[in-house]
Amino acid sequence: MAIRNSIKRLQFHATKRAAGLALLLLVQGVLNASSAEEILRGNGKYNVVAAVLILIFCGIIFFLVRMDRRLSQLEKEKEGKL
Amino acid sequence: MRKNWWKYLAVLLLLYVLAGGLFTPLKTGIGGTDRLKITSMDSQQVQIGIYNPGADFRVENVLISNGNLNFTSLNNHWDGKGMLKATFAPRLGKTGDGGGLFSLYVKANGYWMAYPAAFSIERNPADTVSSNALRPEQSNLSAGVPDAFRAFPNRQVLYESIRNLLFHVPMWFTMICLLLLSAWHATRYLMKQHIDADLRSESLARVAVLTGFLGCVTGSVWARVTWGLWWPSDPKLNGVAVGMLMYLAYLLLRSSLNDPYQRARVSAVYNVFVFPVFIALIVIMPKLSDASVHPGSGGTVGFNKYDLDNTLRMYFYPAVAGWILLFLWMSSLLYRFKKIQWQSETP
Incomplete structure (x- = not known):
């Protein structure tokens, strides 16, 4: 049981780290300098829109994951009572 | 279905906003130039990048103006792909109002496009003509690109990122709406003492704190690309930072009280008092301050006046409604969870 829990915790940390890395890459993508041609033509700046949408999506997923964990905790408590 | 219609509405509105907001093209506009400075008298070629020119782009006139002096280009060359080469030989003369920044205007397909503050013109010592003799005829520059349907405004600095109006701005609208409802339920608790209202x-x-956090993060990324800083010093941003801290204090206050009825009463009183302060910090204070980079506060004008054209408006209001409904849905899920938790804790 303890081993399974520690494995679970490790998996959770791995996903957290992966999510952090993905966010970092995204921010770097936004920061990347454009070519001279792109700057001259106004450098569309479409990637900011993508970044903003991804961040909002991450926020909603964060909410979902928290809800999920708290719900399963409540389910466990209820099963324990029964 | 009858009870959940507003959730379907939220999804439909957001699908409409995502489809329209991401696929509608930007209007034709000037993207940039290859130089910031021109010298008086010399004949020199300027490269002008044209964004979204379209297939039948015809250049009719190119001129630079500082409001007093206009200089029309001597000749123009359009490469058919996005680069316009215009040759200027402006003459400031010896005296008079030569200086300041010149804006660039391109007339194509019957309409003027503007690129504000494009160049400064350096005086040439060899130019000894009195500048009063050089004053050309005033052009009518007020005729802009028409309020064409199915295209978003093409604004200097913003460009494609104007679409964020549909994603970043509604986060704040949602936060204010959720906090207003929260304060209303807090007063309801104080009047009726039902724990349901507190939940x-x-x-x-x-959920409002989550949307506020999302508003901060998305705004930060947008600010980095347009204003150049992750967190510029701005009355609106400072107000939001303090406002977020006040609501984090609300959540801390809740977790520090163990008796549910005491917690409900104290946090309801705090909530009712903190909401007007929050509104004052993020809406009224930036309006009163001298300068702000945010549109609609300080000396700057709002999106409403220049940027929010009819095409953008077609998506902006549905976006606000859709995001508000989506986050209301999320908060209703949290409420239902808390209600079941409460029922299982108190038999």
């Missing part, structure tokens, strides 16, 4: 108030405030 609703708490769930709304929690």
Whole structure:
């Protein structure tokens, strides 16, 4: 049981780290300098829109994951009572 | 279905906003130039990048103006792909109002496009003509690109990122709306003492803090690309930072009280008092301050006046409604969870 829990915790940390890395890459993508041609033509700046949408999506997923964990905790408590 | 219609509405509105907001093209506009400085008298070629020119782009006139002096280009060359080469030989003369920044205007397909503050013109010592003799005829520059349907405004600095109006701005609208409802449920608790109202108030405030956080993060990324800083010093941003801290204090206050009825009463009173302060910090204070980079506060004008054209408006209001409904849905899920938790804790 303890081993399974520690494995679970490790998996959770791995996903957290992966999510952090993905966010970092995204921010770097936004920061990347454009070519001279792109700057001259106004450098569309479409990637900011993508970044903003991804961040909002991450926020909603964060909410979902928290809800999920708290719900399963409540389910466990209820099963324990029964 | 009858009870959940507003959730379907939220999804439909957001699908409409995502489809329209991401696929509608930007209007034709000037993207940039290859130089910031021109010298007086010399004949020199300037490269002008044209964004979204379209297939039948015809250049009719190119001129630079500082409001007093206009200089029309001597010749123009359009490469058919996005680069316009215009040759200027401006003459400031010896005296008079030569200086300041010149804006660039391109007339194509019957309409003027503007690129504000494009160049400064350096005086040439060899130019000894009195500048009063050089004053050309005033052009009518007020005729802009028409309010064409199915294209978003093409604004200097913003460009494609104007679409963020549909994603970043509604986060704040949602936060204010959820906090208003939260404060309303808090007053309801104070009047009726039903723990149900307290649970609703708490769930709304929690989701509102999430939307506020999302507003901060998305705004930060947008600011980095347009204003050049992750967190520029701005009355609106400072107000939001303090406002977020006040609501984090609300959540801390809740977790520090163990008795549920005491917690409900104290946090309801705090909530009712903190909401007007929050509104004052993020809406009224930036309006009163001298300068702000945000549109609609300080000396700057709002999106409403220049940027929010009819095409953008077609998506902006549905976006606000859709995001508000989506986050209301999320807070209702949290409320239902808290209600079941409460029922299982108190038999």
